[in-house]
Amino acid sequence: MTGSTLAPEDLGTAATGTLDEARVEAFAGRLFELYTGGMLTFMVDIGHRTGLFAAAAAGPATSAELAGRADLQERYVREWLGAMVTGGIVEHDPATGTYRLPPEHAACLTGTGSSNLAAFSRLDTHLAKHVDAVALAFREGGGVPYAAFRPEFTDVMDALGRGTFDELLVDAYLPLVPGLDARLAAGARVADVGCGTGRAMVLLAAAYPASTFIGYDLADDAVARARSEAAAAGLANARFEVRDAAGLTVERPLDVVFVFDAIHDQVDPAAVLGRIHAALAPGGTFVMVEPRVSSDLAGNLANPLAPMLYSVSTLHCLTVSLAGGGAGLGAAWGEELARSMLADAGFGDVVVHEAPGDPLNAVFVASKPGA
Ligand SMILES: C[S@@+](CC[C@H](N)C(=O)[O-])C[C@H]1O[C@@H](n2cnc3c(N)ncnc32)[C@H](O)[C@@H]1O
Structure with a gap:
């Protein structure tokens, strides 16, 4: 040689x-x-x-x-x-x-419930189309932007999440947060940041008519679908906006913010967490669903789902962030780093739960002090 x-x-x-x-x-x-x-x-x-x-x-x-x-x-x-x-x-x-x-x-x-895993295969089929472009980014830097994954990504995420939301959001996720059901029943201002096609907000808007719900997403195709689904369901208490969460501001403080699988792929996740904290009223609740892994590779060796997570991250989550010159957290940013970034954003008190019916994810529940 x-x-x-x-x-x-x-x-x-x-x-x-x-x-x-x-x-x-x-x-x-x-x-x-x-x-x-x-x-x-x-x-x-x-x-x-x-x-x-x-x-x-x-x-x-x-x-x-x-x-x-x-x-x-x-x-x-x-x-x-x-x-x-x-x-x-x-x-x-x-x-x-x-x-x-x-x-x-x-x-x-x-079936239509969360136990139907067939839709998961679409993630592989979808991401396979981007192997060429991601491989090029390994050499040249940068990444493949979110827009390159649309509109198929919108369908894939909807298909992956819908069964879980329908079956588990109200009955299994909400009870993880003490008092949340009562707050929503009494009337609260709620947002979903990176809402995709908005299924979570539509379901909650139907279940809690006294509360108002808003979903934000960068993707206009996803927001259009969310709007038409809310309209078809006749929900006057749910709306959706195309908005970059890194610049999120709200006219009136929110009581609850949800983020489902939409922090780790941000260009500027620290800014988004900071914006969420600023948008919450004192005593407000932040519920963040993110992959259940360690920030340390060695901590993931025994996790049979870790290879899939790192691979999906390489082919999507990491590359969309790097395409925007972003932090490139990757899907396996892990609990330790998540806790530290949540603390930096002002969320000192964080409880982490296993995500119901979902071995891939954890539910981070944080509150903004000062109620
Ligand atoms: C992995 S998908 C999750 C979608 C949905 N929450 C779900 O669980 O099905 C991440 C979503 O975050 C959105 N997103 C990414 N960066 C964003 C930003 N800066 N502001 C608003 N939405 C963003 C993407 O368009 C995408 O719909």
Whole structure:
């Protein structure tokens, strides 16, 4: 070698003779498991989008029957079934030529609630489209801006969050904050910063008619969807604004601010936390849902979801922040750094809960002193 840059073939020859061949073989096998999982994820996405899981959940069927149920082309369905069967998702009975989605698998792949994990596959499909651009940013710096992920990102986030919000927001998240249900019932001013398509505010506005709700988001497509959903539900107490949270000001102080998964990807997260603190009335409550990880890589080694979190961060959360010349916290900024940044913003008293029904996230509950 003449330069400092190692080519892959240099690494291969340099290492020959010192390798534990069994370990090489095991690792090669693991790589193919990963690649297989990646491909199967795309197949899960197709099953979700096309309604094939719902069709299969209706009972055992041949590929032609399944194609008929979902109004799809049989040849594609049969190939997809090949992936599903060999991937351990669907069972096949060669004697009858039928395919069966076990009810335990259907429980994770169908339905409108938070237990339907099929929509998660869309995150992979979506982010895969940005690998080229993010890889370029590794070399050149900067990042891929939020706008490049729209409008698909809006749909993906809506699909990921809707089931959880519908099922758990009122019944499981709100009870984490003592007295919150009573405050909302009595009438409070509430905001959701980085609200996306606004599902959380729409649900709360319907549940608590005496309170007023406002959602802020940078994305006009997300805000438009939030507005039309609130209008369709006839909610006069929910509104939505396209607004950069880094410049957030309010005419009248807020009693409660929610942020769901929207601090770590900020260009200037410290400014946003400061703005939220300033916007709250004394005694106001800040509820922040963010990934449940350690700020220290070593603290995440035993977390089976950590590789996904760091990967999603690389392909989205980190890059959107760096694209704006931002802090680049990344999704794995972790509890320790979150507590420290919350304290810097004025939130000294923070209680952290596991997020109900969501192993990826934690709920940080903080109050503004001075009630
Ligand atoms: C990961 S998504 C979460 C969306 C939604 N809260 C949910 O849980 O489905 C982050 C959201 O924050 C919004 N966002 C990012 N930076 C923002 C800023 N500075 N001001 C307002 N919204 C912002 C994005 O447009 C996006 O909709």
